[in-house]
Amino acid sequence: MTKNILLIILLLSTFxxxxxxxxxKTQFLNKQYAQVCxxxxxxxxxYKHDDSFLNIFAVSCLNSDMINKMMVPIIKLYKTKxxxxxxxxxxxxxxxxKLLYYALIDHVDISxxxxxxxxxxxxxIFDKYVKGKYTQKENSYWFNDDKDKNxxxxxxxxxxxxxxxxxxxxxxxxTVIKTRVYW
Numbered sequence: 001m002t003k004n005i006l007l008i009i010l011l012l013s014t015f016x017x018x019x020x021x022x023x024x025k026t027q028f029l030n031k032q033y034a035q036v037c038x039x040x041x042x043x044x045x046x047y048k049h050d051d052s053f054l055n056i057f058a059v060s061c062l063n064s065d066m067i068n069k070m071m072v073p074i075i076k077l078y079k080t081k082x083x084x085x086x087x088x089x090x091x092x093x094x095x096x097x098k099l100l101y102y103a104l105i106d107h108v109d110i111s112x113x114x115x116x117x118x119x120x121x122x123x124x125i126f127d128k129y130v131k132g133k134y135t136q137k138e139n140s141y142w143f144n145d146d147k148d149k150n151x152x153x154x155x156x157x158x159x160x161x162x163x164x165x166x167x168x169x170x171x172x173x174x175t176v177i178k179t180r181v182y183w
Contacts (some may be wrong), residue, residue: 036060096126
């Protein structure tokens with residue numbers, strides 16, 4: 001599915017003509033996903049009917065772990081089969097995040113939930129959590145990577161400034177190499 005998303009974006013993005021969209025495309029191709037996601041929020045009103053823009057917007061937010069911002073383009077991705085497939089993919093990731101947050105914050109059992117699989121890291125962790133494939137130590141959940149025995153993931157809830165957030169830390173050889181924060 002991810003290959004389809006990237007192929008669609010690259011094919012559709014060839015039709016972009018405005019300078020700001022060309023800049024956005026260049027940043028996207030240079031994997032500057034955080035900048036593209038943030039800039040897309042500003043450009044949304046102007047290009048909300050441009051499917052290539054909407055896909056670039058959503059993929060950039062996904063790749064930069066700013067997944068809450070994907071809600072904006074998801075609602076407009078409905079015109080073609082490929083857009084609906086992409087929207088379903090993005091919505092699945094958001095739904096998994098919300099369910100995981102609900103389960104961790106409110107101690108609700110979500111083991112009965114069965115959702116489509118995606119290759120986004122939070123989706124992989126969600127699937128493992130639902131299936132009980134983790135070790136719980138203190139107030140954290142630990143997950144092993146299926147492909148790299150040196151990678152582990154630590155999922156925990158932390159409260160800062162009165163807001164509880166999910167922290168997903170990626171560890172390689174027990175050293176944190178990436179931290180993702182969701183709420």
